Amino acid sequence: MTQKLPHKDAVIIGLGWTGSILAHELTDAGLDVVAIERGPWRDTGTDFSIAYAQDELRYRIQHELFLRPAQITVTFRNNARQTALPVRTWGAFMLGNGAGGAGVHWNAETWRFLPTDFVLRTHLTQRYGANSLPSDMTIQDWGVTYDELEPHYDAFEYLCGTSGQAGNLKGTIQQGGNPFEGPRSRPYPTPPLKQGYGHALFAEAAVQLGYKPFPQPAGNLSQPYTNPLGVTLGQCTYCGYCEWFGCANYSKSSPQTTILPVLVRKSNFEARTECEVTRVNLDNTGKRATGVTYVNAAGGEFEQPADLVILCGFQLFNVQLLLLSGIGQKYDPNSRQGQIGRNFTHQTLSTALGFFDKDKYNFNPFVSAGAIGMCIDEFNGDNFDHGPLGFVGGGYLGQVQTNGRPIETTAVPPGTPAWGAKWKQALRDNYLSTINAGGGVHASFYAYRDVYMDLDPTYKDRFGRPLVRLTIDFHDNELKMSAWLTDKYAEIMTRMGAKQVVKHPRKGPYDVTQYQTSHLCGGAIMGDNPGNSALNKYLQSWDVPNLFVQGASAFPQNAGYNPTGTVGALAFWSAAAIRSQYLKNPGPLVHA
Amino acid sequence: MALALSAGAARGAIVKGGLPWKPGAADPPTAAVGEGWRYFTPQEGALVEAFVDRLIPPDQLSPGGKDCGCAIFIDRQLAGPQGRFEGYYMSGPFQKGTKQQGPQSPMTPAQHYRKGLAAFDAACRSKFSGKSFTQLSGDEKDQAIKGIEDGSLKLENLDGQDFFKLILKDTQNGFLADPIYGGNKDMASWKMIGFPGTHYDYRDWIDRHNQRVTLPTVAINTHPNWTS
Known part of the structure; x- marks a missing residue:
């Protein structure tokens, strides 16, 4: 029997980055807030202790900190002619679990998107003509602009203590920063990280080739920092165990190190962990959310009534909850009607390995950090002329090698036997002198009519709910882009002095076993009217105005950057709209 | 305000009033110990x-x-x-898929x-x-x-x-x-x-470019922080 709990002002589903930010903002506004989190509480000292956090087998290979597919997974197929099958263990993307969400295990690359990324269709159409885009490409403008988001990017970076070098301060280009970035109102809160040998060598080669390299903006902090909430982070120690791992050193920006210590002390906040929300409840008009239903660790079912419902889960699960709760119209790729599940995107990752002379080069690849690295942005977004190239989109290129962990990061030259004495010799001869930056080319993934999410007809989760079905493949535009960008990257690697450069451009079909970042986007996108989006520019549901949906599920398509900076900025932007407009006058913030 | 983490109660674990941190709490790895086989004949x-x-x-x-x-x-x-395969999704039906769909056995x-x-x-x-x-x-x-x-x-x-x-x-x-x-x-x-292991602090080495790290090799349970 479902037990009905006392009413709350707001219920937040998921206590990762966006859930923490929204909970903090709404409790500051005086609301009584409960956050319901599927995973366990996560504490630095206990869950990623300095005594054992550096364990590649446990955390990277065996996914200790991640969601278990046994609890919930997705199904996958390349196209609608195939039968989707369940993802039985993670491969192409990794899903966080527990308090802090993906903010626990991320590398902490903290980028802003380009101003043109937010007006993508308008910009590309104006520059290249209405017929320049493939007919099945469904990219669109976001409904929010860079200028509107700038103060909120700033708020997220100052919450995190992001280490970087400004490239554009209020319109003035700054030496050593990214000259292509949008204007920022003030410098990064902390200076850039130091760079390792391979990272510095990349920057030297990039300068020789006429590019303007800059340090990657990092949430691994270059120095101790106390954020506006009074929470202090430590200095990164370049331990080389960042992505897939929790930071034992309190030096990676995460909800644990920036916001949760303050949030949980508030008398008007409560978190319930190991509780999974199974649906958002609507009243009989279908236009108002009355709260959520969830199941706790013991299997008990509860109804939590609330005036305001805020979905702060991972992209996949925000969209799944909308589909399962019957909110909005599900997307149909044939008629192109419906918004929920549409414009699902990922990232287009590629790289080139550089093998260097071991007697001359020692990169100490294990001396590194999650968001260390030197990058160039000449080939991101529309920073370059796509006219003659036959594709749109782009990405940053960088020597962003984060680690030298022996299982994952050892690389041997092509032609080396997979085992035996020659394999051992090649491992030894190349470990210290190879550059192996998995995300060296970090590029966009634009939206298409036939890349989408819906509910699987066959496979169910442990509660018997249909899993989300992903239908996704690469399109020619992205594959052409990847080949072209990877060539540019390989040129830099060659200029660095590599004796052998091995290119790995992204090839189709999309493979759910090949890691490609965990940057899944779209499915419940934002826009300027209910005919092209699930959410308005404040992340408010067009269909159910007391429901807000945070996170990358709102991205109409994915840009050539890591998404978390933009996810954080959108959360602050949405929270500000709720505080300054919605709470005074609950209802639609944009009238369709 | 009382610090609360009430596991197993009617609503699952509730975190309220402060971080549910307990001194000495830890979740160390399970070491492979002892002689003989545990699974193999x-x-x-x-x-x-x-x-x-x-x-x-x-x-x-x-x-x-x-x-x-x-x-x-x-x-x-x-x-x-x-x-x-604990933690894997192991519900059927099991069907052979494409290579891109991953293992389905x-x-x-x-x-x-x-x-x-x-x-x-x-x-x-x-x-x-x-x-x-x-x-x-x-x-x-x-x-x-x-x-x-x-x-x-x-x-x-x-x-x-x-x-x-x-x-x-x-x-x-x-x-x-x-x-x-x-x-x-x-x-x-x-x-x-040439991997020196789990040192946790390479601040002294980050800008010593192209120099071989001379620290002794350490692992989790040979590290000074290991107390189990």
């Missing part, structure tokens, strides 16, 4: 030891896979949650080894006049391994190439993982490649 264990010693042969660079503990590593993994690693080792040894006996893999010369062992690597040596009712990939991956994982799991004894592989 003695015959299987001997076969795996012989196999891993060809994948990682003893030479001047390092001890072989057997002396590094790779077979012990695999055995302990198979006896634990990894051997059961209901067979767990523990079952895969049991079946694979028997089928591999049977294939060796029929190819090498009744001799078990462990009785073969070094060259013959390599021939047999290459046979399942390239698909020329067929196994009965089992894809030999899949089995080869499984045992190769597990052997290399054991060789390169932290020694606490039973492989990589004395950090042999880390010393071989």
Whole structure:
């Protein structure tokens, strides 16, 4: 029997980055807030202790900190002619679990998107003509602009203590920063990280080739920092165990190190962990959310009534909850009607390995950090002329090698036997002198009519709910882009002095076993009217105005950057709209 | 305000009033300890030891896979949650999909080894006049391994190439993982490649470009922070 709990002002589903930010903002506004989190509480000292956090087998290979597919997974197929099958263990993307969400295990690359990324269709159409885009490409403008988001990017970076070098301060280009970035109102809160040998060598080669390299903006902090909430982070120690791992050193920006210590002390906040929300409840008009239903660790079912419902889960699960709760119209790729599940995107990752002379080069690849690295942005977004190239989109290129962990990061030259004495010799001869930056080319993934999410007809989760079905493949535009960008990257690697450069451009079909970042986007996108989006520019549901949906599920398509900076900025932007407009006058913030 | 973390209560764990931090709480790894096999039969264990010693042969660079503990590593993994695919989505229907859809077999690693080792040894006996893999010369062992690597040596009712990939991956994982799991004894592989291990603080080294790090190699349970 479902037990009905006392009413709350707001219920937040998921206590990762966006859930923490929204909970903090709404409790500051005086609301009584409960956050319901599927995973366990996560504490630095206990869950990623300095005594054992550096364990590649446990955390990277065996996914200790991640969601278990046994609890919930997705199904996958390349196209609608195939039968989707369940993802039985993670491969192409990794899903966080527990308090802090993906903010626990991320590398902490903290980028802003380009101003043109937010007006993508308008910009590309104006520059290249209405017929320049493939007919099945469904990219669109976001409904929010860079200028509107700038103060909120700033708020997220100052919450995190992001280490970087400004490239554009209020319109003035700054030496050593990214000259292509949008204007920022003030410098990064902390200076850039130091760079390792391979990272510095990349920057030297990039300068020789006429590019303007800059340090990657990092949430691994270059120095101790106390954020506006009074929470202090430590200095990164370049331990080389960042992505897939929790930071034992309190030096990676995460909800644990920036916001949760303050949030949980508030008398008007409560978190319930190991509780999974199974649906958002609507009243009989279908236009108002009355709260959520969830199941706790013991299997008990509860109804939590609330005036305001805020979905702060991972992209996949925000969209799944909308589909399962019957909110909005599900997307149909044939008629192109419906918004929920549409414009699902990922990232287009590629790289080139550089093998260097071991007697001359020692990169100490294990001396590194999650968001260390030197990058160039000449080939991101529309920073370059796509006219003659036959594709749109782009990405940053960088020597962003984060680690030298022996299982994952050892690389041997092509032609080396997979085992035996020659394999051992090649491992030894190349470990210290190879550059192996998995995300060296970090590029966009634009939206298409036939890349989408819906509910699987066959496979169910442990509660018997249909899993989300992903239908996704690469399109020619992205594959052409990847080949072209990877060539540019390989040129830099060659200029660095590599004796052998091995290119790995992204090839189709999309493979759910090949890691490609965990940057899944779209499915419940934002826009300027209910005919092209699930959410308005404040992340408010067009269909159910007391429901807000945070996170990358709102991205109409994915840009050539890591998404978390933009996810954080959108959360602050949405929270500000709720505080300054919605709470005074609950209802639609944009009238369709 | 009282600090609260009430697990198992009516609503699951409730966090309210402060961080639910407990002094001394820890979640350390489970070390592979003790002698003998936990999952393998003695015959299987001997076969795996012989196999891993060809994948990682003893030479001047390092001890072989057997002396590094790779077979012990695999055995302990198979006896634990990894051997059961714990945490994997294991609901049916199980259907063969495309390569891009990833593994779809209901067979767990523990079952895969049991079946694979028997089928591999049977294939060796029929190819090498009744001799078990462990009785073969070094060259013959390599021939047999290459046979399942390239698909020329067929196994009965089992894809030999899949089995080869499984045992190769597990052997290399054991060789390169932290020694606490039973492989990589004395950090042999880390010393071989020049990885100084789990130091946790390389601030003194980040801008010493192109210099070999001279710190001693350490692992989780040889690190000064290890107290278990």
